[in-house]
Amino acid sequence: xxxxxxxxxxxxxxxxxxxxxxxxxxxxxxxxxxxxxxxxxxxxxxxxxxxxxxxxxxxxxxxxxxxxxxxxxxxxxxxxxxxxxxxxxxxxxxxxxxxxxxxxxxxxxxxxxxxxxxxxxxxxxxxxxxxxxxxxxxxxxxxxxxxxxxxxxxxxxxxxxxxxxxxxxxxxxxxxxxxxxxxxxxxxxxxxxxxxxxxxxxxxxxxxxxxxxxxxxxxxxxxxxxxxxxxxxxxxxxxxxxxxxxxxxxxxxxxxxxxxxxxxxxxxxxxxxxxxxxxxxxxxxxxxxxxxxxxxxxxxxxxxxxxxxxxxxxxxxxxxxxxxxxxxxxxxxxxxxxxxxxxxxxxxxxxxxxxxxxxxxxxxxxxxxxxxxxxxxxxxxxxxxxxxxxxxxxxxxxxxxxxxxxxxxxxxxxxxxxxxx
Amino acid sequence: xxxxxxxxxxxxxxxxxxxxxxxxxxxxxxxxxxxxxxxxxxxxxxxxxxxxxxxxxxxxxxxxxxxxxxxxxxxxxxxxxxxxxxxxxxxxxxxxxxxxxxxxxxxxxxxxxxxxxxxxxxxxxxxxxxxxxxxxxxxxxxxxxxxxxxxxxxxxxxxxxxxxxxxxxxxxxxxxxxxxxxxxxxxxxxxxxxxxxxxxxxxxxxxxxxxxxxxxxxxxxxxxxxxxxxxxxxxxxxxxxxxxxxxxxxxxxxxxxxxxxxxxxxxxxxxxxxxxxxxxxxxxxxxxxxxxxxxxxxxxxxxxxxxxxxxxxxxxxxxxxxxxxxxxxxxxxxxxxxxxxxxxxxxxxxxxxxxxxxxxxxxxxxxxxxxxxxxxxxxxxxxxxxxxxxxxxxxxxxxxxxxxxxxxxxxxxxxxxxxxx
Numbered sequence: 001x002x003x004x005x006x007x008x009x010x011x012x013x014x015x016x017x018x019x020x021x022x023x024x025x026x027x028x029x030x031x032x033x034x035x036x037x038x039x040x041x042x043x044x045x046x047x048x049x050x051x052x053x054x055x056x057x058x059x060x061x062x063x064x065x066x067x068x069x070x071x072x073x074x075x076x077x078x079x080x081x082x083x084x085x086x087x088x089x090x091x092x093x094x095x096x097x098x099x100x101x102x103x104x105x106x107x108x109x110x111x112x113x114x115x116x117x118x119x120x121x122x123x124x125x126x127x128x129x130x131x132x133x134x135x136x137x138x139x140x141x142x143x144x145x146x147x148x149x150x151x152x153x154x155x156x157x158x159x160x161x162x163x164x165x166x167x168x169x170x171x172x173x174x175x176x177x178x179x180x181x182x183x184x185x186x187x188x189x190x191x192x193x194x195x196x197x198x199x200x201x202x203x204x205x206x207x208x209x210x211x212x213x214x215x216x217x218x219x220x221x222x223x224x225x226x227x228x229x230x231x232x233x234x235x236x237x238x239x240x241x242x243x244x245x246x247x248x249x250x251x252x253x254x255x256x257x258x259x260x261x262x263x264x265x266x267x268x269x270x271x272x273x274x275x276x277x278x279x280x281x282x283x284x285x286x287x288x289x290x291x292x293x294x295x296x297x298x299x300x301x302x303x304x305x306x307x308x309x310x311x312x313x314x315x316x317x318x319x320x321x322x323x324x325x326x327x328x329x330x331x332x333x334x335x336x337x338x339x340x341x342x343x344x345x346x347x348x349x350x351x352x353x354x355x356x357x358x359x360x361x362x363x364x365x366x367x368x369x370x371x372x373x374x375x376x377x378x379x380x381x382x383x384x385x386x387x388x389x390x391x392x393x394x395x396x397x398x399x400x401x402x403x404x405x406x407x408x409x410x411x412x413x414x415x416x417x418x419x420x421x
Numbered sequence: 422x423x424x425x426x427x428x429x430x431x432x433x434x435x436x437x438x439x440x441x442x443x444x445x446x447x448x449x450x451x452x453x454x455x456x457x458x459x460x461x462x463x464x465x466x467x468x469x470x471x472x473x474x475x476x477x478x479x480x481x482x483x484x485x486x487x488x489x490x491x492x493x494x495x496x497x498x499x500x501x502x503x504x505x506x507x508x509x510x511x512x513x514x515x516x517x518x519x520x521x522x523x524x525x526x527x528x529x530x531x532x533x534x535x536x537x538x539x540x541x542x543x544x545x546x547x548x549x550x551x552x553x554x555x556x557x558x559x560x561x562x563x564x565x566x567x568x569x570x571x572x573x574x575x576x577x578x579x580x581x582x583x584x585x586x587x588x589x590x591x592x593x594x595x596x597x598x599x600x601x602x603x604x605x606x607x608x609x610x611x612x613x614x615x616x617x618x619x620x621x622x623x624x625x626x627x628x629x630x631x632x633x634x635x636x637x638x639x640x641x642x643x644x645x646x647x648x649x650x651x652x653x654x655x656x657x658x659x660x661x662x663x664x665x666x667x668x669x670x671x672x673x674x675x676x677x678x679x680x681x682x683x684x685x686x687x688x689x690x691x692x693x694x695x696x697x698x699x700x701x702x703x704x705x706x707x708x709x710x711x712x713x714x715x716x717x718x719x720x721x722x723x724x725x726x727x728x729x730x731x732x733x734x735x736x737x738x739x740x741x742x743x744x745x746x747x748x749x750x751x752x753x754x755x756x757x758x759x760x761x762x763x764x765x766x767x768x769x770x771x772x773x774x775x776x777x778x779x780x781x782x783x784x785x786x787x788x789x790x791x792x793x794x795x796x797x798x799x800x801x802x803x804x805x806x807x808x809x810x811x812x813x814x815x816x817x818x819x820x821x822x823x824x825x826x827x828x829x830x831x832x833x834x835x836x837x838x839x840x841x842x
Binding site: 010011012013014015016017018019020022023024026027030035036037038039040041042043045048052055207209211218220222275277280281282283284285286288289290292293294295298299300301302303304305306309312313342343356357358390391394 | 431432433434435436437438439440441443444445447448451457458459460461462463464466469473476628630632639641643696698701702703704705706707709710711713714715716719720721722723724725726727730733734763764777778779811812815
């Protein structure tokens, strides 16, 4: 079964907004064995919306549209679809009552414009929206399914999960998308490809995507299969070969983020961590605390931007800063050791560098970052020069920092990271 | 002049990747007075790519495609366009030499597959790619312009800026998009709309978009105009009215981020700031240090997750934590005052709360955050309960925190924020 997604909304044709609803929908449709073959983004223009539906219906079994169901005159999806299918739009008394009730419950009168949201094309089934006033609609025409969903992500997602997924599942065929999500840190895309190309080329039925992001590469083998069990077995075999080839660089086979894997390693090993950051400005602490329950392993961190605070908060000797410079391997190590002792944590992380765009010299250029990890033996330190702008330098430094914590647990006795479950 | 954008690549039809090249292209095309009227996203399928071009060419003056110009068999844009236009694909010796040269310069032999990238449809002009091996192509057919660009953003952007923008400018008409970007913090979308609807409805030629994001609303009036000066005047008049209506809630009329406005206010007023964060985990420090040159106003911050570190790093009396609880107005104020005194900064920010999903009680529910600002008079404190998940609670808390800093400078003698330039 093939689906196309239409996103309606003039704001999606500006330089500021991109359609992200289709990511959720694609994931959900794939789970049901429905492949997304095309996406279209159209403005708030009745003719354009109608044409987009006409073209999509000529190709796909299911057409799902988001947006254009609001109460204003810019919201034209209902009208465009009714016109295309030659169906009348009628005010649905039950929907109207629901909308009025919704307004009443928050102590407000329904505005007249909201009555438009009760207009339903003949023969359409109404999908109740528990989070907003615009109901969804399900239509069928000439063997094709048309699903209209509201644009706000929370409303769209809730509506799809509660009222569309199951209904679609009964209509979808037996094929399913089976996939794996492996993630790798600490190597380049070309080095990775050299290692794994001999593996994935042996599986011509599996489509393996390699996606490179700063400081991380995702390897995603995917296969559409009627026999899900056989496909799972095939992918497990592939993943096993990838795992051997990638070794310690592979940090998850289950699509986890690096901070999730690190959090899990810390928890599994009953370890705690603290951070002393300079150029990353708190990004490592922020990433470590994104995870629910992070208070069990994260004790605290300092962002010691000034030299004085490097000494005051992490006991970096002022002489060391003076002799080696604030951006140096020695100061990174002193930050890591200092914060570890101050907070009595198992591990201490120290980061100092030049994120740019200013502050670089020929000896210590923009992008140079020293990252140190103290605890459990001699401190480890890495000095790297990252390419890109300030944001990219900071992000890559935080990736290496988290990856150093992960790798630490590969080499000490205890539970290895990325092996949960 | 109207343009459509086609993004080719099967990875753009997965749940993980969204086309972002079109945002850059839309901004650049708008500057040239070219409106983007539709976007299509298609997989690596020759028939689909061909059909997408056929449909776009039936509607638009310019069709720009990104992706599908690589060396592998998945890269089919060249073939699809040549087929659609009925033109032969020929190997271009100059392009081939350039690619071979590129490989030689990095000490490698060109792989045979890369020869595909030298295939050029009859009559196409080659647009040299200085950052990669895939050249861009410019074709014209029946009065329409077709531009094929590589998919990697850095290559696409450099190629467009250097070789497409000027060429398109000479073909585009005299109309330009004129726009403003106002941003507001501290009010709801409906309250905002109530204040400004009486203004924007008086300007029917201007399309005003209101975009709500967590803790921030953008108001963007846009107009396509042949007489740019008259349009600028009209928008300036509108912005003046919006400014009066929105008062202190308006933080920029130039599309700046909240951290940029705050950074500017700190710099203009020769003020410094330090932070003591709990539930936001360093997010406020991280946002304050995103701005180049932040070391001139940001002295440092602590992420004091544990009660002990709240006392050790920001001198919060343990009795206060015991009597009022770690999440309380009193502790937020003590964090703010403590960190300010410790670092000798002009302002101190203290944040404590429950980001969730765990840790809430009926008295202190998930989402409750206390935010305090000390310095220049009595400390200000706000206790708020934010909706949404952990990430959303943390983000909204950081928005309110930054906004409190901004508002501080509205009420003290000195330079007002958001009034630079």
